[in-house]
Amino acid sequence: MAKYPFRELENKWQAYWQSNKTFKTPTKVDTTKPKYYVLDMFPYPSGAGLHVGHPEGYTATDIVARYKRMCGYNVLHPIGWDAFGLPAEQYALRTGTHPRITTEANINRFRKQLQSLGLSYDWDREIDTTDPEYYKWTQWIFLQLLERGLAYEAKVPVWWCEALGTTLSNEEVVDGKSDIGGHPCERRMLRQWVLRITEYAERLLKGLEHTDWPQSTKEMQRNWIGRSEGAEIDFKVQGGDSSVIRVYTTRPDTMFGATYMVLAPEHPLVDHISTKAQRNEVSHYIELASRKSDIERTELQKEKTGVFTGGYALNPVSQEAIPIWIADYVLSSYGTGAIMAVPGEDERDWAFAAKYDLPIVRTVQPPSDFTGLAYTGDGPAINSAFLNGLYIQEAKERIIDYLESEGLGTRKVNYKLRDWLFSRQRYWGEPIPVVFEGDQVSSLPENALPLTLPELEEFKPSGTPEGPLALAQNWLQTINPSSGNIAKRETNTMPQWAGSCWYFLRYIDPKNSMQIVDPKLEKYWMPVDLYIGGAEHAVLHLLYARFWHMVLYDAGVVSTPEPFSKLVHQGMILGELEYTAWKNIESGQWVTSPQVSGGKDVHTGAHLEAVRIDEERVTKDGDKFFLKEKPQIQLDVRAHKMSKSRGNVINPDEIISQFGADAFRLYEMFMGPLEQVKPWNTRGVHGTFRFLTRVWRLITERPVHDIKPEREQLRLLHQTIDRVTSDIEGLRMNTAIAALMEFVNAAFKWKQIPQEIAEYFVLLLSPFAPHISEELWQYLGHQESLAYESWPELDKQYLTEDMIDLPVQVNGKLRATIRIPVEIDKQQVVERAMLETNVLKFVANKPVNKEIYVPGRILNIVVG
RNA sequence: GCCGGGAUGGCGGAAUUGGUAGACGCAACGGACUUAAAAUCCGUUGGCCGCUAGGCCGUGCGGGUUCGAGUCCCGCUCCCGGUACCA
Numbered sequence A: 001m002a003k004y005p006f007r008e009l010e011n012k013w014q015a016y017w018q019s020n021k022t023f024k025t026p027t028k029v030d031t032t033k034p035k036y037y038v039l040d041m042f043p044y045p046s047g048a049g050l051h052v053g054h055p056e057g058y059t060a061t062d063i064v065a066r067y068k069r070m071c072g073y074n075v076l077h078p079i080g081w082d083a084f085g086l087p088a089e090q091y092a093l094r095t096g097t098h099p100r101i102t103t104e105a106n107i108n109r110f111r112k113q114l115q116s117l118g119l120s121y122d123w124d125r126e127i128d129t130t131d132p133e134y135y136k137w138t139q140w141i142f143l144q145l146l147e148r149g150l151a152y153e154a155k156v157p158v159w160w161c162e163a164l165g166t167t168l169s170n171e172e173v174v175d176g177k178s179d180i181g182g183h184p185c186e187r188r189m190l191r192q193w194v195l196r197i198t199e200y201a202e203r204l205l206k207g208l209e210h211t212d213w214p215q216s217t218k219e220m221q222r223n224w225i226g227r228s229e230g231a232e233i234d235f236k237v238q239g240g241d242s243s244v245i246r247v248y249t250t251r252p253d254t255m256f257g258a259t260y261m262v263l264a265p266e267h268p269l270v271d272h273i274s275t276k277a278q279r280n281e282v283s284h285y286i287e288l289a290s291r292k293s294d295i296e297r298t299e300l301q302k303e304k305t306g307v308f309t310g311g312y313a314l315n316p317v318s319q320e321a322i323p324i325w326i327a328d329y330v331l332s333s334y335g336t337g338a339i340m341a342v343p344g345e346d347e348r349d350w351a352f353a354a355k356y357d358l359p360i361v362r363t364v365q366p367p368s369d370f371t372g373l374a375y376t377g378d379g380p381a382i383n384s385a386f387l388n389g390l391y392i393q394e395a396k397e398r399i400i401d402y403l404e405s406e407g408l409g410t411r412k413v414n415y416k417l418r419d420w421l422f423s424r425q426r427y428w429g430e431p432i433p434v435v436f437e438g439d440q441v442s443s444l445p446e447n448a449l450p451l452t453l454p455e456l457e458e459f460k461p462s463g464t465p466e467g468p469l470a471l472a473q474n475w476l477q478t479i480n481p482s483s484g485n486i487a488k489r490e491t492n493t494m495p496q497w498a499g500s501c502w503y504f505l506r507y508i509d510p511k512n513s514m515q516i517v518d519p520k521l522e523k524y525w526m527p528v529d530l531y532i533g534g535a536e537h538a539v540l541h542l543l544y545a546r547f548w549h550m551v552l553y554d555a556g557v558v559s560t561p562e563p564f565s566k567l568v569h570q571g572m573i574l575g576e577l578e579y580t581a582w583k584n585i586e587s588g589q590w591v592t593s594p595q596v597s598g599g600k601d602v603h604t605g606a607h608l609e610a611v612r613i614d615e616e617r618v619t620k621d622g623d624k625f626f627l628k629e630k631p632q633i634q635l636d637v638r639a640h641k642m643s644k645s646r647g648n649v650i651n652p653d654e655i656i657s658q659f660g661a662d663a664f665r666l667y668e669m670f671m672g673p674l675e676q677v678k679p680w681n682t683r684g685v686h687g688t689f690r691f692l693t694r695v696w697r698l699i700t701e702r703p704v705h706d707i708k709p710e711r712e713q714l715r716l717l718h719q720t721i722d723r724v725t726s727d728i729e730g731l732r733m734n735t736a737i738a739a740l741m742e743f744v745n746a747a748f749k750w751k752q753i754p755q756e757i758a759e760y761f762v763l764l765l766s767p768f769a770p771h772i773s774e775e776l777w778q779y780l781g782h783q784e785s786l787a788y789e790s791w792p793e794l795d796k797q798y799l800t801e802d803m804i805d806l807p808v809q810v811n812g813k814l815r816a817t818i819r820i821p822v823e824i825d826k827q828q829v830v831e832r833a834m835l836e837t838n839v840l841k842f843v844a845n846k847p848v849n850k851e852i853y854v855p856g857r858i859l860n861i862v863v864g
Numbered sequence B: 001g002c003c004g005g006g007a008u009g010g011c012g013g014a015a016u017u018g019g020u021a022g023a024c025g026c027a028a029c030g031g032a033c034u035u036a037a038a039a040u041c042c043g044u045u046g047g048c049c050g051c052u053a054g055g056c057c058g059u060g061c062g063g064g065u066u067c068g069a070g071u072c073c074c075g076c077u078c079c080c081g082g083u084a085c086c087a
Helices: A006-020 A053-070 A086-095 A099-115 A132-147 A197-210 A215-225 A252-257 A276-291 A294-302 A347-356 A392-406 A519-525 A540-554 A652-659 A661-670 A682-700 A711-729 A733-747 A755-765 A770-779 A826-833 A837-843
Strands: A035-040 A074-076 A151-161 A166-168 A186-195 A228-237 A244-249 A260-263 A306-314 A321-327 A338-341 A409-414 A434-437 A440-443 A477-479 A486-489 A530-533 A567-569 A577-584 A608-613 A618-621 A624-627 A630-634 A636-639 A803-810 A813-821 A848-854 A858-863
Touching: A006 A661, A006 A770, A035 A053, A035 A519, A053 A074, A053 A530, A053 A661, A053 A711, A053 A733, A086 A099, A132 A151, A132 A440, A132 A540, A166 A186, A197 A215, A197 A540, A215 A540, A228 A252, A228 A392, A244 A252, A244 A260, A244 A338, A252 A392, A260 A306, A276 A306, A276 A321, A306 A347, A321 A347, A338 A347, A392 A409, A652 A661, A652 A682, A661 A682, A661 A733, A661 A770, A682 A733, A682 A755, A682 A770, A711 A733, A711 A755, A733 A755, A755 A770, A803 A837, A813 A826, A813 A837, A826 A848, A826 A858, A837 A858
Parallel strands: A035 A074, A035 A530, A260 A321, A530 A567, A803 A858
Antiparallel strands: A151 A166, A151 A186, A228 A244, A228 A306, A228 A409, A260 A338, A306 A321, A434 A440, A434 A486, A477 A486, A577 A608, A577 A636, A618 A624, A624 A630, A803 A813, A848 A858
16 A cells, blocks of 8 residues: 655655746736735744744745635745844854855755745745845835934943843843843943834834734733833922932822832932932942842842932922932833832832831722732822822822922823844944944945945954954945045944844845835735744834834835734744653652652752653543552653753654655644644654545545536535635634545545545645645646646535434433434424433423524423 | 733644534554554544443533533632833
């Protein structure tokens, strides 16, 4: 019994698609037809090659692309490479290999791997962010930002990473350590390019309402933007002069309870306010805070620290003199860098007040059963003069009105979002297209683009804020084309996010040397109809791309404010499910898992070894798993992230060579819902492979005749058309495949296959398993690729049935299933049901209270 | 802590608006074919009782609404992801 020859036929069809440019989207398409732009998050071509996570999203979009083509849409389905970035540069550092070489090799490998999956990309639109013809336009966008005042230079405190010899963005630093490599980082003041994303905060927030995106992603972006409403209030400093401390608060209603103030250690007024007596202590604290790396600041965050400045301010409503403190729990970068502290209503202020024995006044009446310290909930105001009795919302309105009328404060909206630090001290990035004459910056004219990277022998970061480009003397020294004067180039490059902020626009018109994108083409193809990629980009890439797109919209370059209509994140694929038992290495004794914490025995403190247990040695009791040979030993059961160190990485190349691309694609889609995290199981690939073998045999091993299909066969076919179509539309690939499997299981019992049915089935299968489908299509007598055949149309008349099986319940419990004609009425159904002995048994002689009949669904007889 | 998402057989999962819980697949077991293995085909497989017609229990836990709840409401527990002195 021959398996289907997947190797030959997959090679054959991949070659066919490539040489025939089957999936090329012509530059000029018939624009009267509807369009569908289906986009993948393009990969960073890493040295490790493709992992099993990539094909998950890529197969899903490929299915949609193939389906939409068959539905008559013009489909744009491109791919490219997000190829600038740190790894190639670090590899260059270690080996001396130029990043260009590494990148090219990696791209070639990725391209080959993607092609081996049979993905229907238009390879004539491939783009590469490191190609000067591409980054010319990335630089062009930077010039637009500069022109619009959205790019500026600033001395800003930035994350400096000594080990990497470069600055990093806030997002690239996690817990004071670099996201890549985990090296310690510290704050430094540096001259940097910054993009004014904050100017778009409100629009970035509002725009989310019009997108079909995952709720969680929208929420994460909202939190990141962090809009809050409140007031800025001026507190007069007590003493001779007229200096004031401006604070930002979201709870102006509590200001009668402001019993002290806190400034960030970096606040400009600190020096001015501190009294002679306190000055030593204050400057000591400031120095400590500045020397503390942010690792320490976050680690020490449980315990608040601060010192009294000796100064006092006047609470503008209570007229009380309140002490001014400094403390590093107040951040200089948010609001005004100063707060009014209301310990009664704020947990942080309470903790601080309690520690330093500062007065606490409640301004909101907590409920009688409230047992906590600071009360942050709603309630009537107390100790607040004219606000007393008002609930929070009303009290806020009243106090802001008062402050504004007295000139003491103003309503104010604040955002957590910071401007985007756009400079990197790296070689392998887009050069920033500006020159300096002394401190005077001028942008390069458009005709000077692209500003290409110089060839370098040495890629070491200079270890100073000047990046490796400072070493390229010939490149660095130049003439300002605008003035003709001697000038110096910018040594910083753009961050990796830059190229990915707009790549989806370039796919539309990738070869255009005159414009970033032809406006007519842009108008036709944008916005992206479906965008699939990992949830790890929920904030950064997706927020930056939206920001640039809005700027380009304002500049009249693009026609829509939002770039991505519908967004879906594929869930991560974990390694295979693992059963782990813990063993004391010295004694050889097993330790039950609830008694294990952090790899140690919680009783003895002994180090334990994790031992992987085969499924056969595992037994389940309740919802927990135990060792079969020693049932008192509980096991840990978990699928872990794939990682080299854990040794659970699945290589897609191996799976493809063993089972073929079609079986691999099918398995990745069959595992479960696209968005869900799910464990890998290689045995599952056997299952989809077996299915394809059955498909192959179904059509090639039994006679296919041009006979008239029976009604039963047509019903099965159209049921399958119905299910597969709506499942693809809803991205429920797993259940679509289940429907195809059910079809094959049923059709396998037929003696012969009507030609018409076989053809329709092959078309239904083709988006999922394109190679075998093309081969079978040819086998069924067609000359052309099936890629543009019409998608099978549902004919509802075949779905109707004359007789159905109706479940019959008595008091809500299933007692029988009766076979009845569809169109009979309730009375007849009840009469028929009452013939069932099992129904009679439960009805007995009890009075029938109610008969609920949902036609086609259920009959429920309720007896007394 | 806060925000978001989950919890269904040995495992991955199915069950469009409340209407036969466990589709489809994996694994396991039994059988056919085979010298044998692989492959393939047929059958069984939520638990318990009868082992046949059938019955009882069952979708993380406790309550509620309903003729009827995996699905809706209230209150919990646990898991995953994100995020955190943001005033």
